[in-house]
Amino acid sequence: MTSAEHQSDGDQLKPKDFPLDADQDKIKRQDGKPVAKTESDEMAEDMTERLNCDEHRREEDRWSA
Numbered sequence: 157m158t159s160a161e162h163q164s165d166g167d168q169l170k171p172k173d174f175p176l177d178a179d180q181d182k183i184k185r186q187d188g189k190p191v192a193k194t195e196s197d198e199m200a201e202d203m204t205e206r207l208n209c210d211e212h213r214r215e216e217d218r219w220s221a
Contacts, residue, residue: 174211178204 169176173185178200183192194200 169207169211171211171215175208176204183207 169185169191173187173191175186176191177184177186178197180197181194181200182190183194183200183204184190192200192203194203
């Protein structure tokens with residue numbers, strides 16, 4: 157991704173943004189706001205799955221501590 161494709165307002169993803177959804181070549185938050193644009197639909201699906209898994213592990217770690 158180029159810097160122009162990153163979120164322009166500098167927001168970071170927060171737990172309430174998850175789970176993310178892949179919509180064609182875009183990754184979107186729960187509220188539908190785009191997070192990133194990828195080179196392909198497959199890449200969007202893969203990145204979405206990885207980000208959701210990472211956030212799920214973080215959430216489990218918070219509860220187990």
